[in-house]
Amino acid sequence: MAQHTTEVVRAGLARRYRREWRFRAYGLTAISLALIMLLTLFTSIFSQGLSAFWTTELELDVTLYPQDIDPEGTRDPQTLSNANYRKLIFQAVYDLFPDVTSRTDRRALQALVSDGATYRAREMVMEDPSLIGQRVKIQIPIAADFDMLAKGKISRDAHESTRRLSDQQIEWFDRLEKRGLVHTVFNTTLFTASDSRQPELAGIWGAVVGSIYTLIVTLGLSFPIGVAAAVYLEEYAPRNWFTDLIEVNINNLAAVPSIVFGLLGLAVLLNVFGLPRSAPVVGGLVLCLMTLPTIIIAGRAALKSVPPSIREAALGIGASKMQMIFHHVLPLSMPGMLTGTIIGMAHALGETAPLLMIGMVAFVADVPSSPLAPATVLPVQIYLWADSPERAFVERTSAAIIVLLAFLIIMNSGAVILRKKFEKKW
Amino acid sequence: MNTLLLILMVGGLAVFSHLFGSRLALRKAGPNPSILHSLPGYHGVYVALWCGVPALILIVLWLAFEPMIVHTLVLGSLPETLLHNPDGSPLDEARVRLMMSDIGNVAKGNISSSTDPEILAAARYQVGLENNAFWSLTVLSISLALAGAAWGLRSISPVLRARNQVEQIMRVFMILCSTVAIATTIGIVLSLLFESYRFFTLVPLHEFLFGISWSPQMALRPDQVGSSGAFGAVPLFAGTALIGGIALLVAVPIGLLSAIYMSEYANPKFRAFAKPALEILAGIPTVVYGFFAALTVAPAIRNAGEALGLDVSSESALAAGVVMGIMIIPFVSSLSDDVISAVPQSMREGSLGLGATKSETIRRVVFPAALPGIVGGILLAASRAIGETMIVVMAAGLAANLTANPFEAVTTVTVQIVTLLIGDQEFDSPKTLAAFALGLVLFCITLVLNIVALHVVRKYREQYD
Numbered sequence: 019m020a021q022h023t024t025e026v027v028r029a030g031l032a033r034r035y036r037r038e039w040r041f042r043a044y045g046l047t048a049i050s051l052a053l054i055m056l057l058t059l060f061t062s063i064f065s066q067g068l069s070a071f072w073t074t075e076l077e078l079d080v081t082l083y084p085q086d087i088d089p090e091g092t093r094d095p096q097t098l099s100n101a102n103y104r105k106l107i108f109q110a111v112y113d114l115f116p117d118v119t120s121r122t123d124r125r126a127l128q129a130l131v132s133d134g135a136t137y138r139a140r141e142m143v144m145e146d147p148s149l150i151g152q153r154v155k156i157q158i159p160i161a162a163d164f165d166m167l168a169k170g171k172i173s174r175d176a177h178e179s180t181r182r183l184s185d186q187q188i189e190w191f192d193r194l195e196k197r198g199l200v201h202t203v204f205n206t207t208l209f210t211a212s213d214s215r216q217p218e219l220a221g222i223w224g225a226v227v228g229s230i231y232t233l234i235v236t237l238g239l240s241f242p243i244g245v246a247a248a249v250y251l252e253e254y255a256p257r258n259w260f261t262d263l264i265e266v267n268i269n270n271l272a273a274v275p276s277i278v279f280g281l282l283g284l285a286v287l288l289n290v291f292g293l294p295r296s297a298p299v300v301g302g303l304v305l306c307l308m309t310l311p312t313i314i315i316a317g318r319a320a321l322k323s324v325p326p327s328i329r330e331a332a333l334g335i336g337a338s339k340m341q342m343i344f345h346h347v348l349p350l351s352m353p354g355m356l357t358g359t360i361i362g363m364a365h366a367l368g369e370t371a372p373l374l375m376i377g378m379v380a381f382v383a384d385v386p387s388s389p390l391a392p393a394t395v396l397p398v399q400i401y402l403w404a405d406s407p408e409r410a411f412v413e414r415t416s417a418a419i420i421v422l423l424a425f426l427i428i429m430n431s432g433a434v435i436l437r438k439k440f441e442k443k444w
Numbered sequence: 445m446n447t448l449l450l451i452l453m454v455g456g457l458a459v460f461s462h463l464f465g466s467r468l469a470l471r472k473a474g475p476n477p478s479i480l481h482s483l484p485g486y487h488g489v490y491v492a493l494w495c496g497v498p499a500l501i502l503i504v505l506w507l508a509f510e511p512m513i514v515h516t517l518v519l520g521s522l523p524e525t526l527l528h529n530p531d532g533s534p535l536d537e538a539r540v541r542l543m544m545s546d547i548g549n550v551a552k553g554n555i556s557s558s559t560d561p562e563i564l565a566a567a568r569y570q571v572g573l574e575n576n577a578f579w580s581l582t583v584l585s586i587s588l589a590l591a592g593a594a595w596g597l598r599s600i601s602p603v604l605r606a607r608n609q610v611e612q613i614m615r616v617f618m619i620l621c622s623t624v625a626i627a628t629t630i631g632i633v634l635s636l637l638f639e640s641y642r643f644f645t646l647v648p649l650h651e652f653l654f655g656i657s658w659s660p661q662m663a664l665r666p667d668q669v670g671s672s673g674a675f676g677a678v679p680l681f682a683g684t685a686l687i688g689g690i691a692l693l694v695a696v697p698i699g700l701l702s703a704i705y706m707s708e709y710a711n712p713k714f715r716a717f718a719k720p721a722l723e724i725l726a727g728i729p730t731v732v733y734g735f736f737a738a739l740t741v742a743p744a745i746r747n748a749g750e751a752l753g754l755d756v757s758s759e760s761a762l763a764a765g766v767v768m769g770i771m772i773i774p775f776v777s778s779l780s781d782d783v784i785s786a787v788p789q790s791m792r793e794g795s796l797g798l799g800a801t802k803s804e805t806i807r808r809v810v811f812p813a814a815l816p817g818i819v820g821g822i823l824l825a826a827s828r829a830i831g832e833t834m835i836v837v838m839a840a841g842l843a844a845n846l847t848a849n850p851f852e853a854v855t856t857v858t859v860q861i862v863t864l865l866i867g868d869q870e871f872d873s874p875k876t877l878a879a880f881a882l883g884l885v886l887f888c889i890t891l892v893l894n895i896v897a898l899h900v901v902r903k904y905r906e907q908y909d
Contacts, residue, residue, distance in 0.1 A: 034801055048702045049701075052699075052702055056770075247625070254615065270894060282632045311625070375862075401731050
C-alpha cells in the first residue's frame with residue numbers, strides 16, 4: 019500500500035513542479051507588469067516634456083524708429099510704454115523677406131513672431147532709452163507653432179490642410195534657419211511667467227507661487243494642530259467614548275475621498291464664512307483638514323516608539339508630565355513626526371480635486387501677490403493645460419509634470435533621509 | 445492685511461509681557477529664587493497667555509461676525525424704493541443678494557455694474573462701517589491685551605502656581621486640536637446633508653436614486669427644448685461601478701500576485717528594490733495619471749481597437765479603468781503583503797513538512813488564512829477607486845450612458861460633481877445642489893466600505909494575536 023502511495027506521488031511530481039514553476043512565473047510577471055507600467059508612464063511623460071525646456075528664438079535686426087516710439091522726443095516712460103512696438107517688429111520681419119509683398123502673405127508672415135516679441139522690445143527700450151533710433155539685435159520668441167516645427171512635432175510630410183502651418187510658412191522658416199537666425203535656447207519663460215493663452219508665453223511660476231502659499235498655510239495649521247492632537251491622544255487621553263469617537267473619526271477622515279473635502283470647503287468656507295474664492299488660504303485650509311489624519315497617525319506612531327524608560331527617568335527627577343513630554347518625548351519623536359508631515363505635505367502638493375471645488379481653476383495670468391489673491395497651484399495648472407487643444411501645451415503640461423514630480427521626489431527623499439538619519443533603535 | 449498687522453501687534457505685546465512676567469517673578473522672589481513655586485519662564489508664559497489669548501479670541505469672533513452685522517446694517521439702510529419692484533411688490537431674494545454683492549464690490553473698489561447713486565451711497569455707508577469696525581476692533585483688542593497683561597502681572601507672586609495653570613491651558617488647547625477631526629466630520633456631514641436636503645425638496649429622492657436618465661442642464665428659457673433637467677443618477681452609479689470594476693480587475697491580480705511573490709519567494713535584495721518601486725505608483729499625483737490616461741493610454745487603446753475592427757470611444761471606460769487600476773496596485777499589494785507576512789510561520793512549516801510544494805502551501809494554507817485581510821485590502825482599494833476624481837475627470841466622458849461596454853464612454857459620480865461645480869454657480873438651482881447629493885452618496889458608500897474593511901481586518905487580526 020505504502021509503495022503505491024509513493025508511486026502516485028512520484029507520478030504527480032513532475033506536474034506539481036511545473037505548477038510550482040508556473041506560479042512563481044505569475045508572481046514575477048505581475049511585478050514586472052507593474053514596473054513596466056511605471057516605466058511607460060515615466061518615459062511617456064519625459065519623452066513628451068523634456069523638449070519644453072528648450073525653445074526656439076529668432077534673431078531680428080529691429081530699427082527703433084524714433085517717430086514710432088517717441089515722436090515728441092520727451093522720453094516719457096508712459097509714452098515709451100504705450101508705443102507700437104508690434105509695428106516695428108513686423109517691419110523687421112518684412113525686411114527679412116523683401117520678396118513678400120502681398121497683404122495676405124505678409125499677414126501669414128506675422129504669424130511667425132509671438133506677442134512676446136513686443137514685450138521684449140518694450141523692455142529693452144524702457145531699460146535703455148538711448149537705443150531709440152538705433153538698429154538693434156533682438157532675440158524674440160517665435161510663435162509656438164513654429165517652435166513645434168523646429169522640434170519636429172509638426173510633420174512636414176502631412177498634407178497642408180491637416181497641419182497648422184502652410185507650406186509657404188514652412189519654407190520661410192527653413193530660409194531663416196539657413197541664414198542662421200534661428201536659435202535654440204533654454205526656455206526661461208517656462209519658469210518665470212504665469213499662465214497665458216499663448217503657449218510660448220505660458221509658464222509655471224504663478225502656479226508654483228500659488229502652491230507655495232497654499233502649502234505654507236497647510237503646514238502652518240496642520241503641523242501644530244496635528245502634533246498637539248497626537249500628543250493629547252497618545253499621552254493624555256483617557257480611554258472613554260469621547261476619545262474613541264475622535265479616533266474613529268481620524269481613521270475615517272483618512273479614507274474620505276478628497277473631493278468631499280472640496281465640497282466641505284465650498285459649502286462652509288466659501289458660502290458660510292464668505293472667504294474669497296480661488297484664494298490659497300482656502301485651499302490651504304481644505305488641504306490642512308485633509309492632511310491632518312496623516313500627521314496625527316504618524317505622530318502617534320512616533321510618540322509610541324519612545325521607550326518608557328525616558329519618561330520614567332524624566333518623571334523621576336521631578337519633571338511634570340507636560341515637561342516630560344515637551345522636553346524629552348517630543349524632541350525624540352520629532353524625526354518621525356517630521357517624516358509624517360513631509361509625506362502629508364507631498365500629498366497636499368499633488369492634490370487637485372478639492373481645489374477645483376473652491377475655484378482654484380480660474381485662469382490667473384498674474385503671479386499671486388498674497389495668500390488672499392486669486393491663484394492656482396501646480397497640479398491644477400497641469401489639469402488646465404492638459405485641457406488645451408494646442409500641441410505646444412501638451413509639451414508644457416509634461417514639463418510641468420516633470421517639475422511637480424521633481425518637487426515630490428525631493429520631498430519624499432527628504433523624508434527617507436530624515437528617517438534613516440535620525441531613526442533610533444531603542 | 446491690516447488685520448494681520450493687528451494680530452502681529454497683539455503677538456508682540458504678548459512677547460513683551462512674557463519678558464516682564466519672568467523678570468517680575470524673579471524680582472518678587474528676592475534673593476532666593478528657589479522659593480518660587482514655578483520657574484520664572486512659566487510666570488512669563490502665564491502673563492503672555494493672559495495678554496494674548498483674550499485679545500485673539502476677540503479678534504477671531506469679531507472677524508467672524510462683522511460681515512454679517514455690516515450686511516444687516518447696510519440692508520437696513522437701503523431706501524424702500526430699492527427693495528421693491530416698480531409695482532410695489534418686494535424684490536425676490538436672489539435680486540437682493542445680487543444688489544448686496546454689487547454694493548460690496550463698489551465698497552471694495554472693484555468695477556461693478558452699477559452706478560446708481562443709492563447703491564453708491566450704500567457702498568459709502570458700508571466702507572464707513574467697515575472702517576469704524578476696524579478701528580474699534582484695534583482699540584478694543586489692544587486695550588484688552590494690555591488689561592490682560594496687567595491682570596497677569598498683578599497676580600504674580602512666589603506662591604502663584606503658574607506652571608499648573610499654563611499646563612492646564614495647554615491641555616485645553618490640545619483637546620481642542622484633537623476635536624478638529626470631529627468638527628471636520630460634522631462639517632462634512634452637515635454641509636452635505638443640508639444642501640442635499642434642499643436638492644431633495646426640488647427632486648424627489650426615488651427619482652434621484654432609481655431614475656435612469658441624467659441630464660442636469662437646466663434651460664435658460666422655460667420654453668427651451670429639454671428645459672427640465674433629469675436627475676436620475678443610476679447611469680452615474682453604473683459608470684462608477686464599471687470603471688471601478690475594470691480598475692479592480694487590473695489591480696487585484698497584479699497587486700496580489702506581486703505581494704505573494706515579494707513576501708514568499710523574493711530574496712531580500714529584490715524585495716528592497718521592488719517594494720519601494722511599487723510604492724512610487726502610490727506617490728504619483730492623480731492629475732499625472734489623468735494626463736497619462738487621456739494622452740497616452742486612451743489613444744493607444746483606440747488605435748488597438750481600430751486595428752481589431754472594434755469601435756472604441758476616445759474616452760472609453762477601459763482607458764480610465766486601466767490607469768486607475770495601475771494607481772491602486774500599491775494599495776492592494778502593500779496591504780496584502782502585510783497580512784501575508786502576518787500569517788504565522790508555523791502554518792507554512794506544517795504544510796511544507798507534509799510534503800506540499802511552496803505554491804501548494806501558499807494556495808491551500810497561506811492564502812485562505814490571509815483571505816480576510818486581503819478582502820479588507822481590496823475593499824479599501826475599491827473605496828479609493830470610487831472616490832478617485834482626476835483620472836476620470838480627464839479621461840472619462842461626460843455623457844451619462846447606461847452601458848456595460850468598456851469601449852464606450854461612461855461618466856462617474858466624481859466627474860459629475862466636478863462638472864456641476866466648475867464655473868458659475870447659483871445656490872438654488874438643482875444643478876448645483878445635485879453635486880452635493882452626489883457627494884453625500886459618495887461619502888456614504890466610501891464610509892461603509894471603509895468600516896466594513898476595517899472590521900474584517902480587525903476581526904482577522906484577533907485570530908492570531
